[in-house]
Amino acid sequence: MAGLVVAMDGPSGSGKSSASRGVARALGLRYLDTGAMYRAITWWMLQQGVDLADPDAIAARAGEPELEIGTDPAAPTVAVGGVDVAGPIRSQEVTAAVSAVSAVPAVRERLVALQRELIGSGDIVVEGRDIGTVVAPGAPVKVYLTASAEARAHRRTAELAGAAAGAPAAAEVEAQQAAMARRDTLDSTRKAAPLAMAADAVELDTTALTLDEVIAEILRLIKERT
Numbered sequence: 001m002a003g004l005v006v007a008m009d010g011p012s013g014s015g016k017s018s019a020s021r022g023v024a025r026a027l028g029l030r031y032l033d034t035g036a037m038y039r040a041i042t043w044w045m046l047q048q049g050v051d052l053a054d055p056d057a058i059a060a061r062a063g064e065p066e067l068e069i070g071t072d073p074a075a076p077t078v079a080v081g082g083v084d085v086a087g088p089i090r091s092q093e094v095t096a097a098v099s100a101v102s103a104v105p106a107v108r109e110r111l112v113a114l115q116r117e118l119i120g121s122g123d124i125v126v127e128g129r130d131i132g133t134v135v136a137p138g139a140p141v142k143v144y145l146t147a148s149a150e151a152r153a154h155r156r157t158a159e160l161a162g163a164a165a166g167a168p169a170a171a172e173v174e175a176q177q178a179a180m181a182r183r184d185t186l187d188s189t190r191k192a193a194p195l196a197m198a199a200d201a202v203e204l205d206t207t208a209l210t211l212d213e214v215i216a217e218i219l220r221l222i223k224e225r226t
């Protein structure tokens, strides 16, 4: 299985991160979270006070932030200029702003080049929105994860509340669903590398599946295709 690249795409909350990390750990592969890279650049732009309503202002500074990404699936890391930003990049502020930054071609060009460098000779599971279509179109295994809008919002709300919290309130789930729908629309309708399923990807609807079932299905697919 030397050089294997597994491309994992799909909308927010489809279960990509947990499934990708689980698959990487099961097979001893590395793991690359490309969403964390777009989030890290967005965090930096916010810190710098860049006007995110101005794509030219974003493009002008896209080359500046120094990103460091760790690809261990047991403990993925992300830092900007030596500052660990794993926590801050998950803030509501970054989540609400990231689609505007990721739509700017200069940002994508820089990050896609960096992603290809990190993928190197392979042995890696890569998750994002354009991995099967743009970043690694030659990947032998491409999975497009989906789930119903309700299931995705429910999972994300529970995840943000933390493991100890009880069932999330219906109003919270609804607000989360609206925020996710907004982000998915921006991500799928942008001009540069929109969220899309590659023609040779396998679609996996995770709505009614447990995480273990999703991982088992992807492992089966990898076995079949390699």
Ligand code: C5P
Pocket (backbone or CB within 6 Å): 012, 034, 035, 036, 038, 039, 098, 099, 100, 102, 103, 127, 128, 129, 130, 131, 183, 187
């Ligand atoms: O996966 P995650 O929700 O962390 O991604 C955050 C955002 O980064 C997405 O909403 C999208 O705007 C952007 N993204 C992207 N291309 C990728 C991965 C993420 O545009 N390959």
